[in-house]
Amino acid sequence: MAYLVLDQLTKRFGNWTAVDNVSLTVEKGELISLLGPSGCGKTTTLQMIAGFLDADGGRVMLDGQDLLAKKPNERGLGIVFQSYALFPHMTAAENVAFGLEMRKIARADRDRMVADALKLVGLEQYGDRHPRRMSGGQQQRVALARALVIKPSLLLLDEPLSNLDAKMREEMQIELRRIQRTVGTTMILVTHDQSEAMALSDRVVVMNKGRIQQVATPQEAYDHPANAFVANFLGRTNLLPGMVGSGAAGTVITVADSVWPVAQPMAAGPGALAVRPEKIGFVDAGGPGGGLSGTVLARVFQGTQWLFEIETAAGRLMVIRQHDGSPLPAERERVMVGWRAEDMAVMPADPEATSLSREAA
Amino acid sequence: MAASTDTQVQASAAPSAAAPPPRRPRRRHWAPYLLSAPGLALFAVLLLVPLAMTFLLSLNSFSFYGGIENVWQLGNYTDIIADSYFHEVFLRTFRIAAVVTLLCAVFGAPEAYILRRMKSPWRGLCLLIVLGPLLISVVSRTLGWALLFGSTGLVNQGLMALGLIATPIEFMYTETGVIIALTHVLVPFMVLSVWASLQRLDPQVENAALSLGAGPLTVMRRVVLPQIVPGILSGSIIVFALAASAFATPAIIGGRRLKVAATLAYDEFLNTLNWPLGATVAVLLLIANVVIIVGCNRLVERRYKQVFE
Numbered sequence: 107m108a109y110l111v112l113d114q115l116t117k118r119f120g121n122w123t124a125v126d127n128v129s130l131t132v133e134k135g136e137l138i139s140l141l142g143p144s145g146c147g148k149t150t151t152l153q154m155i156a157g158f159l160d161a162d163g164g165r166v167m168l169d170g171q172d173l174l175a176k177k178p179n180e181r182g183l184g185i186v187f188q189s190y191a192l193f194p195h196m197t198a199a200e201n202v203a204f205g206l207e208m209r210k211i212a213r214a215d216r217d218r219m220v221a222d223a224l225k226l227v228g229l230e231q232y233g234d235r236h237p238r239r240m241s242g243g244q245q246q247r248v249a250l251a252r253a254l255v256i257k258p259s260l261l262l263l264d265e266p267l268s269n270l271d272a273k274m275r276e277e278m279q280i281e282l283r284r285i286q287r288t289v290g291t292t293m294i295l296v297t298h299d300q301s302e303a304m305a306l307s308d309r310v311v312v313m314n315k316g317r318i319q320q321v322a323t324p325q326e327a328y329d330h331p332a333n334a335f336v337a338n339f340l341g342r343t344n345l346l347p348g349m350v351g352s353g354a355a356g357t358v359i360t361v362a363d364s365v366w367p368v369a370q371p372m373a374a375g376p377g378a379l380a381v382r383p384e385k386i387g388f389v390d391a392g393g394p395g396g397g398l399s400g401t402v403l404a405r406v407f408q409g410t411q412w413l414f415e416i417e418t419a420a421g422r423l424m425v426i427r428q429h430d431g432s433p434l435p436a437e438r439e440r441v442m443v444g445w446r447a448e449d450m451a452v453m454p455a456d457p458e459a460t461s462l463s464r465e466a467a
Numbered sequence: 468m469a470a471s472t473d474t475q476v477q478a479s480a481a482p483s484a485a486a487p488p489p490r491r492p493r494r495r496h497w498a499p500y501l502l503s504a505p506g507l508a509l510f511a512v513l514l515l516v517p518l519a520m521t522f523l524l525s526l527n528s529f530s531f532y533g534g535i536e537n538v539w540q541l542g543n544y545t546d547i548i549a550d551s552y553f554h555e556v557f558l559r560t561f562r563i564a565a566v567v568t569l570l571c572a573v574f575g576a577p578e579a580y581i582l583r584r585m586k587s588p589w590r591g592l593c594l595l596i597v598l599g600p601l602l603i604s605v606v607s608r609t610l611g612w613a614l615l616f617g618s619t620g621l622v623n624q625g626l627m628a629l630g631l632i633a634t635p636i637e638f639m640y641t642e643t644g645v646i647i648a649l650t651h652v653l654v655p656f657m658v659l660s661v662w663a664s665l666q667r668l669d670p671q672v673e674n675a676a677l678s679l680g681a682g683p684l685t686v687m688r689r690v691v692l693p694q695i696v697p698g699i700l701s702g703s704i705i706v707f708a709l710a711a712s713a714f715a716t717p718a719i720i721g722g723r724r725l726k727v728a729a730t731l732a733y734d735e736f737l738n739t740l741n742w743p744l745g746a747t748v749a750v751l752l753l754i755a756n757v758v759i760i761v762g763c764n765r766l767v768e769r770r771y772k773q774v775f776e
Contacts (some may be wrong), residue, residue: 158674178677185678191671195693195771204689205679256679 109134109292110260115164117150117316124150126316127164137286137293139303142313143339148296151313152262155294156185168259179208184258184291188265190249192237198248199224199233205256223255224248226285243274250282254289261293267302279305300340304328312336328382330451337380337451344386346420347455350377359452362419364397364444368452376455383413383426385449388435389442397444398423402435416443518753525746535742543747553731553748557755560727563645564711570650571706572699575657579698580691582658583665598655605652609719612648613639616720644720645727649710656709657702664698696771704760711756728752 108131117125125147132138140148153159155166157178166173173181192201199220206216224230227247237245246266253261266282267275283306286293297303303310304324312319312327312335320332331337334345348361350372357368359377366379389397400418407413412434414425425443427434435441526539547553582593600608615621616638623635638644668691676686714729721727726734728748735745 156674156678158677178674179680179682181678182680183678185675187671187675189669189671191669191675193672193676193690204676204681208680208685252675252679 108132109136109169110294111165111167112151112155113165113167115151115154115166116162117147117154117159118162123316125154128313128316128318129164130311130318130321132292132294134292135290136308137283137295137306139295139297139307139310140313141297141300141303141310141339142319144298145315146313147316148298148313149264150316152264152294152296155260156183156262157181182256182259184253184256184261186246186249186253186261186263186266188268190237190245190269192245192248192252194237197234197236198229198240198244198251201237201248202252202255205252209256219255223251226254226288227251227281242270243278246270246278247281250285254285254291258291261291263293263295265297266295268297268299275302282306304340310340312339314339329449331380331453333453334378334380334455337453342383342424343380344383344423346379346381346423348377348379348420348452350374350452362398366450366452367447369447370452372452372454378453378455379450380453381445381450383424384411385445386423386425386443387427387445388425389444397442399440399442402437402439402441405434405437416441418443521746522750524743525750527743529741529743534740543744544751546744547747547751556726556731557728557751559642559725560711560729560752561755561759563642563649563717563727564707566646567649567653567710568703568707570646571654571657572703574650575654575702576661576695576699578654579658579661579665580695583662597658600652601655605715606719608652609648609716612644612651612716613719616644616647639720640722640724642721642725645717645725648716648720649713652713652716653706653709656705657699660702660705661695661698664695668694693771696767700764700767704764707760707763708756712752 110130110132112128112130115125115128116123128147128151130138140151142148150159154161155173157173157176161174168181193204196204202220202223203216206219211219220233221230224233227250229244229247229251232240232244232248237248240248246269250266263282267278270278279302286306295303295306307324309321310324310327311321314335320327320336322330322332327336328340331340331343337343337345346361348359348366350357350359350368351374352358353365353367355367357370357372359366359368359379361379398418398420400416400423403415403417403422405412405414407429409429411429412427414423414427414435416423416425423443524535525543526541528536528538528540528542530536578597582590582597585593617623618635618637618639620638622638623632626632627635636643638647672690672694673686676690677683681689712729713727714733717725717727718730718733721730723734729752732745732748732752735741735748739745
């Protein structure tokens with residue numbers, strides 16, 4: 107039995123469906139990310155779990171109990187808000203103690219638990235400081251300690267790192283992962299930052315327009331995106347239009363002058379092939395695994411790597427090659443590019459993407 | 468910045484000269500003074516000069532036959548301090564002001580909070596209703612209250628029709644009537660100033676408290692209220708000052724029988740023609756007002772130090 111179950115959760119604002127039949131199961135101790143662009147319904151989903159918004163349909167079961175039937179202050183969830191939402195008139199220790207006070211925990215136990223929680227986030231020295239006199243990162247840690255000290259059955263994190271600068275964000279990512287390992291709380295992280303989601307999560311839930319696009323481990327979603335949206339949203343990708351058909355060796359997809367085998371069963375018709383820039387290499391013409399021919403439009407040196415833009419019959423390709431001393435083509439040179447069949451993902455053509463390219467043509 | 472570059476240029480222009488670079492006369496910056504001159508002039512002419520003149524007037528003496536005499540003495544002050552009639556008037560003034568302030572805080576702060584949580588079309592409408600009293604002349608508004616308050620007025624008739632009271636309540640010429648009318652007039656000031664402090668309140672903070680297990684009432688008491696204390700305090704200062712120096716409402720609802728400091732000063736000026744005594748009342752009202760407000764302000768600021776930082 108899964109620990110947390112979202113069952114066809116739906117939320118409508120007027121005639122706009124913010125969350126559309128979202129179903130998801132989360133195991134105990136898992137860190138799962140809801141990932142998507144703004145307006146994809148990830149925060150709305152979180153708010154329904156927290157109880158700040160009423161669901162229009164569906165169920166949320168936590169450890170076998172109906173969560174939606176409970177008031178927000180009876181759900182016992184820990185929440186870390188994007189704005190931290192610390193109580194500005196209380197010290198860090200008082201902030202952390204608040205949830206324990208509400209649970210009527212004896213003074214001595216409370217003090218000890220607050221001290222432990224502050225220690226967990228590395229703020230044992232800052233207990234009597236007010237939030238206003240702390241940095242963003244420190245406030246973030248207080249918010250985390252405040253949510254964790256009540257030993258929540260589930261910890262919800264709403265864009266917790268988006269207000270921090272890049273360096274602090276990396277530090278907090280590692281910190282968050284460490285804390286999650288230490289306390290083992292089940293966590294749901296809402297973020298629009300794909301690198302954050304990939305760095306932290308056991309699984310990512312990619313959402314768009316209120317619907318789940320893919321639920322997978324970060325590597326799986328990156329290497330084998332379920333559709334064009336996921337491929338584009340998670341890192342940079344080359345999306346090439348092609349035609350799915352059957353060849354001598356089974357199903358194949360034809361992209362311009364190259365033919366690729368398709369592992370999964372697929373109906374014939376228009377399709378798309380996604381391949382990451384760093385998975386593409388330059389191959390010898392006529393050699394094995396031969397691929398697309400094209401011309402180097404531009405090459406840019408980026409320190410550890412070279413970035414190539416290559417014009418092919420299937421469209422422009424982005425290629426990243428490591429700067430490891432191996433010979434690389436010059437600009438305007440005719441080249442042949444290729445990749446391993448297991449490094450690409452084949453998906454049905456995205457109706458929106460096709461119409462876009464048609465308009466462009 | 469510009470000045471330092473200038474000195475550098477000068478210094479390098481005369482490198483051979485052993486003498487230190489000549490000191491340039493410090494340029495006076497007149498612009499800020501000139502720009503604030505109109506405001507300062509207005510302030511001086513309309514506030515400082517009349518205040519000083521009132522104070523000087525309060526030092527003059529008055530006799531029934533001789534009129535105002537240009538002598539400088541503190542007789543008026545000792546008269547007021549010694550006379551229990553004046554004690555009563557001042558005590559009543561500040562009692563009314565204190566009760567009105569309290570009522571405004573009790574009604575105004577929740578009102579502002581509810582208004583803020585309202586949805587768009589209703590919020591504007593309700594805000595207009597709250598601010599409505601400010602749009603009507605104080606005299607006609609107070610006369611309206613007088614109509615409602617009379618022994619055959621709407622309030623008494625309504626209460627009697629409901630069977631809540633047997634005989635009409637005395638509203639006219641009583642403190643109760645003055646307090647009700649003043650509260651109505653002054654509540655908008657409290658609402659506006661609490662509203663301003665609510666704007667700075669992170670709406671997620673309430674959700675955070677809820678998620679930690681606090682009930683709605685606890686959220687109010689432990690999280691929202693402490694954060695809007697500065698707003699309630701500044702609202703209270705405005706309301707108290709206006710209530711203590713209110714004239715029209717006590718004059719119409721309180722009448723001659725129920726004097727407060729402002730109506731007392733008015734009567735001394737225009738009925739008794741004892742201008743120096745009227746001026747003394749006005750000066751004492753100002754001093755008492757300032758002392759009470761500054762004192763309370765200190766007290767509350769110390770209590771809620773962290774919120775004011």
